[in-house]
Amino acid sequence: MAGKAAWGRVRTVSTPAPSATATARANQATARHELFFFNYFRLGQAAVYTALAFRPEHMAWPALPDPVLARGMALAYLFAALVMVARTRTMLHRPVLAVSIGLVLDIAAAVLALILMHDVRMGVAMMLAVNIATGALLLPLRLSMFFAAVATLAMLGHSLFDVDQPGSSDRELVEYGLFGAAYFACASLCYVLGRNIRATEALAEQRGIDLANLSQVNELIIRRLKTGVLLVDEGNRIHQLNESAWMLMGNPAADQRDLGSLAPELSRRLYHWRTSGKLDESATMLADGTPEVVPRFSRLAPNDDSHVLIFLDDTSLVSRRAEELTLSSLGRLSASIAHEIRNPLAAIHYSAQLLAESTELADTDVRMVEIINNHCVRLNEIIENILQLSRRERSRPETLDLGRWVHDFVSEYRQGNDLGADILRAVSGSEPVAAVADPQHLQQVIWNLVQNALRYGRMPSEPARVMVVARHSEAGVPILEVIDRGPGIAPKVAAQIFEPFFTTHEYGTGLGLYLARQMTEANQAALEYVRVAGGGSCFRISLTPPARTPAAAPVAARA
Incomplete structure (x- = not known):
């Protein structure tokens, strides 16, 4: 650039x-x-x-x-x-x-x-x-x-x-x-x-070779830093900047090097720091559509203002780090609480099941027992999601034939769940689609996506129609897709569905899709929502291809 x-x-x-x-x-x-x-x-x-x-x-x-x-x-x-x-x-x-x-x-x-x-x-x-x-x-x-x-x-x-x-x-x-x-x-x-x-x-x-290698390493490290770095001389002219600084300043052209014209507020703060030695640590936006930054200044040599290093700390990165720490702490706290809840919940559920077997219950009592059982199941699902949030198990990737895998998954899902009038089918081409992933993680992610598609991806008074598709993208990347023919997701909602604890359902926890994305990222994959033309939703997982060709690599399918 x-x-x-x-x-x-x-x-x-x-x-x-x-x-x-x-x-x-x-x-x-x-x-x-x-x-x-x-x-x-x-x-x-x-x-x-x-x-x-x-x-x-x-x-x-x-x-x-x-x-x-x-x-x-x-x-x-x-x-x-x-x-x-x-x-x-x-x-x-x-x-x-x-x-x-x-x-x-x-x-x-x-x-x-x-x-x-x-x-x-x-x-x-x-x-x-x-x-x-x-x-x-x-x-x-x-x-x-x-x-x-x-x-x-x-x-x-x-x-x-x-x-x-x-x-x-x-x-x-x-x-x-x-x-x-x-x-x-x-x-x-x-x-x-x-x-x-x-x-x-x-x-x-x-x-000389070592110096050239060190120079390349330095350039690569600083270029990839999330913190923006600029080198400015005493004439307020930018000599060097890394990629983060270039983006935080609004992607200026190569010939635009005057700091005063590119970022007037940053230039003003630099002048104030040079003259008074005081640093303004409030956040500011250097260009339209860029995140707010907190600038810091440092001289290359003591008592020398000829060249100054400017560090631009992206406040959004700090917020994300704080959010990750908060979620990690919340996950550990929630896990400890969930363990304490699980034992009395199991006792309540078991007692309700025994009570339901009695022949002397009135119809109203039977209904009350059914409500207790339903809520016990819901509470158990919430506890499982919270425990998954705290576990973060390490992935054990294998080379999978996704075509065989989706057919086995759909067959296993049909055997373990009563679909009724709903339709769930596997779609794959004649050519094998090989990918590297942890089959246990992939099973949990696809199961979660299929559950959501069968629950929410249906038109009113119509059965759900869900497909699990294995294919190659145009670039040759192995892809798994869960597609439904429901009403789709509104754009404003779609922008937040992968955030933790975000849900539009009154009984939802907001952790299902968040955990699904976490598992896909742990397998060096990407999960995204794609709106289907003509109605419906598509959750697409872009997986990692194997290092060798599918014909030469061992292919393991989930039995």
Whole structure:
């Protein structure tokens, strides 16, 4: 919906370990950056070798014993470096292989440069140290040490077998030995550094994911709050609001953000609170047709009026909560009273039955005994309804075939009740209608609805005609309907029939339909009244479909 946004903050003190996914992403990101740096450094290194090999003729340094071979080596290394740079993206998923190939090229090029350009041996050895260190950021420790050892042996081997420079082998041997130690040190340090970098990036990735998840949870929680929440700045402009606030303010458009024009009374109270610090706790209506609310204000930071949170408490919700508490207390009180009444009532009823069996009673006494029995039955029904109000038994849902269930129910009802001229029949299609519900609760609800339909759903001087229908709605929802052909229910009365203790009958308790709705809601279903075109009433129960298809799910029908 346009104009709705949620705002919230959630503090967390947990520090979860990085997940495998976050670690893999961090490793891939680290490999991408370091592999690009590695290949571009190699390209620069090859460019340096090429520049030295193609030095002008008038420059005597560095000495090139074989210029053609040196230039060929430099060009080959430059071409290999260009290929490695071009294939960097395709080798990101195999960084170890890419780095290993690159280090082999680097070590081979360095040894050839030492042979063909001996004067720059110190620079070549130093640049090779950068190659070894960069490779250690991406390679496992053993592989890093292996390449450091290969580079060291290559340097030492060149010094031992260099016959073109007599008398300098001892000095170079010491120099290359020191460079070898540096290679091992750089590889070890860069391996540790790379591991720490990957762990840090994985933790940062995980924290980012956790923060995004927390933000979504906060948004969902505040969006679904029954209390309206608004964030207003010092210019009286609304920055964010949740769904409840959006509805309590009359569903404003997305571009309407000025609090003064949307809710003048709320803006006035906010100004009064900002200037005086006093809160007006009286209820007010922010828009036509919306419930009354009690606004509360809170600063985001102490002594900072730049942004204010406004909470709108719906008074109708408070009234409903109070009504639920009252009904709960009344149910417990009534249950205790009903238990005390049931015992003397049973004694009266039993005594009346014994008295009715006497053969010496006059006709007037027989009539009095009949009245006593009738009222005892009525009082017992009232007590049963009150006890049901206090029990609130938990549902035990099963998967039912509603078509079979309604036929079994109607057959059982006919056997236990004398219908006389009244008509009660079950209607269902050829296809099975599967639903999930507690069969005991469903039995009580339908029995209550059928009783009401047979009692009130009849035209004057005509028998009642009642149907119990099992079908699918247009959306595929399983539905049970109790339909009669009586005069129907007036719209004003229909709006209150599910309220507790509401009745239009002088002997009614007003709890039957209320308890029926409570039982349907306990089974994740909905009970509603639907007026029938042409006269009559329909009480419709929309049930929950099974998780699996009716053919695959076990179907249990009430026997």
